[in-house]
Amino acid sequence: MxxxxxxxxxxxxxxxxxxxxxxxxxxxxxxxxxxxxxxxxxxxxxxxxxxxxxxxxxxxxxxxxxxxxxxxxxxxxxxxxxxxxxxxxxxxxxxxxxxxxxxxxxxxxxxxxxxxxxxxxxxxxxxxxxxxxxxxxxxxxxxxxxSNLEHLMVSKQVIGPCVLSLLQLAAAHAFPATADRDTIFVWGLRFMVVMGQYDRVRNPVEFVDSATSSGLVAYLLASIQSVDDRIQNLVNVLRRMLQDAAVVTQVAATTSGR
Structure with missing residues (x-):
């Protein structure tokens, strides 16, 4: 049975x-x-x-x-x-x-x-x-x-999209309670920061490619609305990461064109 x-x-x-x-x-x-x-x-x-x-x-x-x-x-x-x-x-x-x-x-x-x-x-x-x-x-x-970080980042290609999907649902108000949405934003964005910092330090090329190849992250950040300072700070950190990636891309393009 x-x-x-x-x-x-x-x-x-x-x-x-x-x-x-x-x-x-x-x-x-x-x-x-x-x-x-x-x-x-x-x-x-x-x-x-x-x-x-x-x-x-x-x-x-x-x-x-x-x-x-x-x-x-x-x-x-x-x-x-x-x-x-x-x-x-x-x-x-x-x-x-x-x-x-x-x-x-x-x-x-x-x-x-x-x-x-x-x-x-x-x-x-x-x-x-x-x-x-x-x-x-x-x-x-x-x-x-x-050591924990290294092990988790082996699976970041499947974990990342899962976290993005959850953040998208929260941004679309799929969860009626504001407290639930804010909790999702806090922990989801924190993990996005963890992945971004990992790639920026250990694999700058992959960081630039993943940050600039799709506008999904930028669109997501623009759609997140919250009065929670923690969430706004995390959004700002991720935006700066995207800006840094864009600068690296521009510098690389300029250098290769010479």
Whole structure:
């Protein structure tokens, strides 16, 4: 019989948990999730319990990070028609992996399994923008580490169009709530900046070609309307990148014509 992954999105409640959970309960949760992987309610409760523990307690966060649960999450993330499950997976990854900073308060190097899991959820989002936004939030934050960035940019040819499509929908007011649109703009534009800066430093020729070969990005920037200063600043950064690319193109054309 097919498993129904549309588990109750309201359970369990996100209430503070006793600190004793981190001493005797945490080690039992991951095996339970693995054992009952075909029970959507148990899986969702287990993942959210781990998320709550990791959010509340640094020791729990490290324990979740080292538990090997990313193997289970990567498998569960493939279940389609389960946005509540996918949102909870991304929230747990963000707390226990992406923002589980080093002692220097810097983003740590993530495993390719974690990065691939988040990338999968961004691309296979099933038109659920909360999944896309949480995936982008993870990717933008993870990209602050050079190794994570290099791995993600291998897939930028498929990630880039996906992010552009989401930004276009937001600019066209496909999402009725202003707060939803602004959140999409913030994280989508931040990822566009990440890709632009990567190409400008590591592959200037590709940066110029991608920035000038299509007017889609410029058109998109012109259509974004928001009073949020963060969004306007990101738009201005991307516009300056396009202007820099245009200058490089003009200089190259002038030089080659001599």
């Amino acid at each position: 097919a498993v129904d992954w549309r588990a109750d999105p309201k359970a369990p409640e996100q209430t503070p948990l006793p600190s004793c959970y981190t001493t005797f309960g945490l080690a039992k949760v991951t095996p339970v999730i693995e054992t009952y992987a075909n029970n959507p309610d148990i899986v969702l409760w287990g993942i959210r319990l781990l998320r709550n523990l990791a959010t509340r307690d640094a020791v729990a966060r490290d324990q979740v990070n080292r538990s090997g649960i990313e193997h289970i999450l990567s498998s569960l993330a493939k279940h389609r028609g389960a946005p509540a499950l996918r949102v909870s997976i991304l929230e747990l990854i963000y707390v226990a992996f992406t923002t589980n900073y080093t002692r220097l308060n810097q983003v740590d190097e993530l495993s390719t399994m974690v990065l691939n899991c988040v990338t999968l959820l961004l691309l296979d989002h099933e038109d659920h923008h909360a999944v896309q936004v949480l995936a982008l939030q993870n990717l933008v934050t993870a990209s602050q580490h050079a």
